[in-house]
Amino acid sequence: MYLALTDEQQFLIEAAQGTLARHDTLEGARSALDGAPGPALWQTAAEAGWTGLLIGEDADGAGLGAYEALLVVEQCGRVLADARLLGHLAATALLEQAGADATLRGALATGERRAALVDAAAGERSAPVQARRAGTQMVFDGRVRSVLDVPDADVLVIVGRDADGACVAGVVDADADGITVTAERAYDATRLVGTVRLESVGATALAIPADRTRDGADLQRALLAAESVGAADACLELSRSYAIDRFAFGRAIGSYQAIKHKLVEMLRRIEGARSLVVHAGRTWDDDRAAFALAANAARVVAADALDYCAPETIFVHGGVGATWEHDASLYYRRAELARRLAGGATVAAAAVAAVLLDEAHLRTQRPDTVSALSVG
């Protein structure tokens, strides 16, 4: 809906839909709750080129931007496909930014290896990971819970704080000394979430300016937002079809305002979140400060949208929506876990406030500061 895309982006979306349609991802999400292995989506993602979306063409990647990644992930969210891209894309974005070793980036681009991002800002709220420099190495200590895609990842990109409070980043093989990864049980069984313990882990330092090390965590929040928009849109579609087909008191239930207005509320929330995801996608290349604001705001609004759409989809369906067999329950599980991942939607809200208040503070110091926020 009123969304200007290039032909290439449109093609990417259609290709993603075609690729994902080859798997019964919803049935996979349900059977995974009973312990069945999910569909092999990593392989699919690698074949489709999604694993290398953010890696440069010099290392066999597609050299595309965050916008394309967000569009692909939105399609994944629509059918509850988790191809382990949220950890991988966020981690590879930092590696690309740091101009990390081409062999490593190449293996990640082709999907031969899989990366995850370990950042206290992208895990459950906890003390920051401590970092100290030792020669060309960065040494990390700490513990981060609920890290996306970290179990069985091959490569970890770690973000921590040094003694001066500055953010620093490093990259390390996941089987290096001092790293313990424990898988956590996930309410939404499509998810792979783990706790990472770091004990004097020596990692290769990444050359990223301190104010840009959070780009990985911000990107992960934007990806979660895009995925949530896709899932929320699927909820609306489920609800819409049912509201048209299901009759009560001789009329389709979608003709009643009680149902109709609820569905329009779903649309309103989805469109607001989508606007922020689009804005995040458009600002990634040229304006990372604007990207950070849009990504965190997108995370807040998209989490609220899915929080609204998933349970309301169950309610629109009545009792049948609350059964194990119905897909509505799978979106509900997605919603409940997703809003708590990557630091949680509340942390994203606090991040939005921090950006805005810091800027207001700067303006009181230097009243001539031109603000991107002064318009409107």
Next chain:
Amino acid sequence: MSSSGPENLDAFRAQLRDWLDANAEHAPRRQVLAPQDDAAVGRWRGWQARLADAGYAGITWPGAYGGSDGTPAQRVAVEQELTARGLSGVFDFIGIEMVGPTILVHGTEEQRDRYVHPLLRGDETWCQLLSEPGAGSDLAAVQSRARLQDDGSWVVNGQKVWTSFAQHAAFGILLARTDTEVAKHKGLSMFVVPMDAEGVTIRPLRQITGDAEFNEVFLDDVRLARDSIIGAPGEGWRVALTMLGFERVGVGSGLHATPLDRLVAAVHASEDRDDAGVRVRLGQVASELLALRHTSERVVEEIAEGHVPGPEAGLIKITSVTASLAACRLAVDVAGPEALVDDEWGHQVSALPGVRSAGGTEEILRNLIGERVLGLPPEPRVPTKAA
């Protein structure tokens, strides 16, 4: 100005910026839901005339009627440049966005010649005589009666309500019943009413804010000339739908929202700025306001490309009211209860509940979007004759 293309748009914008540099001193500041006294209205109308004379109002209208034969992208550029400088656009939003385009579509050549140019300059401003005490959401139920006289003129009796700017208006555009024997949508006609005509009484309605921005208008044996009808008798509903459709392409429908920078400044100035709970609330409200801003931008992009936005653009209004009220509540929470009676936050707190129903209630908007965008089955509508 008629040529399009990005190079021409850049040139247009450059010329506009030069013009604004030279003329901005005459422009009123852009304000949100602020009351306007007569002096302020006079100044604002003067600014509209200046914009019109320079070709920056009615940009897409035909040159023959005072427009600029310009493109939607140029129209959007003007709105963007004004907004970026914090300057007001035209005063007579109703005239420019709704009545003018409607007269251009449905009016006679004589009507276009007579009304459009003074409307564009703000020399004659307009109001809408649509809603009635018994016909709001169900607009087609209007009971105001226009009776055809032997000499071809009309005599109107009835009562209209929620008429914004009637006290300033030279003309009102009136929806009245001309035939009571047919289905209610079919017996309506649209007229132009001189607001100073004998039998027109304007009575201000005081709102929650204490200001009287809209009015009741009583029509008692008001005589209208033969040529005051817009479109044919019985076509009033079609003309009304055209007019309400133009409301949707009005650039800047999200601009009545609480400015984010004012909210941030209020929190920053308060003792609560380091409170974790306040910061999370600020982040949530700010995210909604940012979503609103970027959704409005997407709609404006559509308009700039020459498309007519779908009914879903109406969602912007819902978010605007909801997010603005949340913003005002947060600002008052951190500033203290006395802010409820200040000019900025207090005024908005009082004004926003009315804005929710302005131009149509939220419930009717949700019906429209549910049916036209989501394809849900319609409300049961019983065809009725007007009483």
